[in-house]
Amino acid sequence: MGAAIGAGIVGLTAVLFWRTLPRNGKTHFLVGTQWEPYFAILFVGGAALGLGMMTVWIAETYLK
Numbered sequence: 001m002g003a004a005i006g007a008g009i010v011g012l013t014a015v016l017f018w019r020t021l022p023r024n025g026k027t028h029f030l031v032g033t034q035w036e037p038y039f040a041i042l043f044v045g046g047a048a049l050g051l052g053m054m055t056v057w058i059a060e061t062y063l064k
Helices: 001-020 036-062
Strands: none
Touching: 001 036
8 A cells, every 4th residue: 555655656746747847948937936946845755755655665565
């Protein structure tokens, strides 16, 4: 169960990151604002949380 939730978090983080990439020569509306650094922290935190959950599940399942 933990691996599925972790994979979902990583997937959601990847989709949200993909949505903030430049399109048609235009940047995301949050680029250059005071909120930009917080979104970088959220992307890294989401990836770390999801990968951490999957790693813990693997360790609990296979390293007994």
